Amino acid sequence: MKRSVARVAALAGALALVLAACSSGGGDAESTAGSDGTSAGGSGEGGQLHFGTFLPVTGSLAQLGPPEIAGVKLAIDEINSAGGVFGSDIELTETDSSDADNAAVGIAAAQELINADVQVVIGAASSSVTKNVVDDITGAGIVQISPANTDTSLSGYSDFYFRTAPPDTVQGDVLGNLIVGDGASNVAVLVFNESYGISLRNVVQGVVEDAGGAITYGNAGQEFDPTETNFGTIVSDALATQPDAVVILTFTTQTPTIVRELAAQGWDMSKTYFVDGNLQNFGTEGETGFPAGTLTGAQGTLPGAFPAQEFQDRMKGIDPDLKDFSYGPESYDATMLAALAALKGGEATGEAIQANMAAVSGADGGEECTGWEECSGLIEEGKDIAYQAVSGVGPFNEANDPSSAFIGVYQFGEDNTYTFVRSEEGEVPAS
Numbered sequence: 001m002k003r004s005v006a007r008v009a010a011l012a013g014a015l016a017l018v019l020a021a022c023s024s025g026g027g028d029a030e031s032t033a034g035s036d037g038t039s040a041g042g043s044g045e046g047g048q049l050h051f052g053t054f055l056p057v058t059g060s061l062a063q064l065g066p067p068e069i070a071g072v073k074l075a076i077d078e079i080n081s082a083g084g085v086f087g088s089d090i091e092l093t094e095t096d097s098s099d100a101d102n103a104a105v106g107i108a109a110a111q112e113l114i115n116a117d118v119q120v121v122i123g124a125a126s127s128s129v130t131k132n133v134v135d136d137i138t139g140a141g142i143v144q145i146s147p148a149n150t151d152t153s154l155s156g157y158s159d160f161y162f163r164t165a166p167p168d169t170v171q172g173d174v175l176g177n178l179i180v181g182d183g184a185s186n187v188a189v190l191v192f193n194e195s196y197g198i199s200l201r202n203v204v205q206g207v208v209e210d211a212g213g214a215i216t217y218g219n220a221g222q223e224f225d226p227t228e229t230n231f232g233t234i235v236s237d238a239l240a241t242q243p244d245a246v247v248i249l250t251f252t253t254q255t256p257t258i259v260r261e262l263a264a265q266g267w268d269m270s271k272t273y274f275v276d277g278n279l280q281n282f283g284t285e286g287e288t289g290f291p292a293g294t295l296t297g298a299q300g301t302l303p304g305a306f307p308a309q310e311f312q313d314r315m316k317g318i319d320p321d322l323k324d325f326s327y328g329p330e331s332y333d334a335t336m337l338a339a340l341a342a343l344k345g346g347e348a349t350g351e352a353i354q355a356n357m358a359a360v361s362g363a364d365g366g367e368e369c370t371g372w373e374e375c376s377g378l379i380e381e382g383k384d385i386a387y388q389a390v391s392g393v394g395p396f397n398e399a400n401d402p403s404s405a406f407i408g409v410y411q412f413g414e415d416n417t418y419t420f421v422r423s424e425e426g427e428v429p430a431s
Helices: 011-027 060-082 098-114 127-139 168-181 194-210 233-237 255-264 309-318 330-347 349-361 370-380
Strands: 052-057 091-096 121-123 141-145 162-165 186-191 214-217 246-250 272-274 297-305 367-369 385-387 402-412 418-428
Touching: 052 060, 052 098, 052 330, 052 385, 060 091, 060 121, 060 194, 060 309, 060 330, 060 370, 091 098, 098 127, 121 127, 121 330, 127 141, 127 162, 127 194, 141 349, 168 194, 168 246, 168 272, 168 297, 168 402, 168 418, 186 194, 186 233, 194 214, 194 246, 214 233, 233 255, 246 255, 255 272, 330 349, 330 370, 330 385, 349 385, 367 370
Parallel strands: 052 091, 052 121, 121 141, 141 162, 186 214, 186 246, 246 272, 272 297, 367 385
Antiparallel strands: 297 402, 402 418
């Protein structure tokens, strides 16, 4: 279902107020183009590819920004080092998507990318942020690929909207079965009133109830405001239902406060479950740290296959300060798939990329390949390809979702940091 409701013009006032802030938060163009506007590699007949990042530099998901940005840049560096696309280096413009509570920043960033004539936008991380701008981006004929959106309502949203992260049907199923498998039947869910949290809650609730359990707290109508800062009453109300598991469905800004409140009220933190929006290495120091042993035994889920050490090292070559790799592989895959789609389509346009995304992902079969040199070489030989995603996702289905995906299960140790336990693969139903 393609929609094209233009909202940017109506929000011109808000854009004017935040455009400067957006640029200072990572919105300056970073390009491989030369000073005369042409690529150092020369411009081929297909034109020059221009990508834009629409990823969180500020806001409640800012911890996801560094690995996602590194994933995009790693793919672009790999492509440009091999001669680029159509004889030209890929140009990159970076912006800050921020979060849904700072919607004007994201709206301004989207307009900046539209005005820059990018053919591809990588982002947003937040499903709610994507919903604020997806009509404007895709309505301009630009391919938008999110490496992290999981809201089920975005499946099949637009012919020009894709994602390399699976919808919540997969993570929610794995999380729900993890909780049930651990022996819990009465589950309290601390969930904020945001599309990400509600979508994931609904899937987990279905799994728990199908297994004969119940959501004792956090049902529809019991969500809290995304700006809430005082969780004393919320936590006490949840624990009063005598749950044997607690799931935290928020972003990272609220999670440390919730954890401290749970611990203060005597909750056994080993029976706590996190998700991709708040899974992080909290540690024992700083504003987000807790006393050693606070989270020992707690678990979390994160979409994507656990990246091999070689890929982690390559990402750290882009950003040596990376502390985790959440959605970095998905960002790399999104960038690589878009570039391969342009090459297969023969031109650097949104239309050519959109028309060939499914094909290069292997939706119609083809020869398996990895990386730019191998895959682009096969395309140039006139062969069909099936790109093997670093994140482990399967080819795009009819809803432009990955047809399958891995969900990683992680567990916290004494130092309040998590380690990989195992991956579980799930199929993504087409909508």
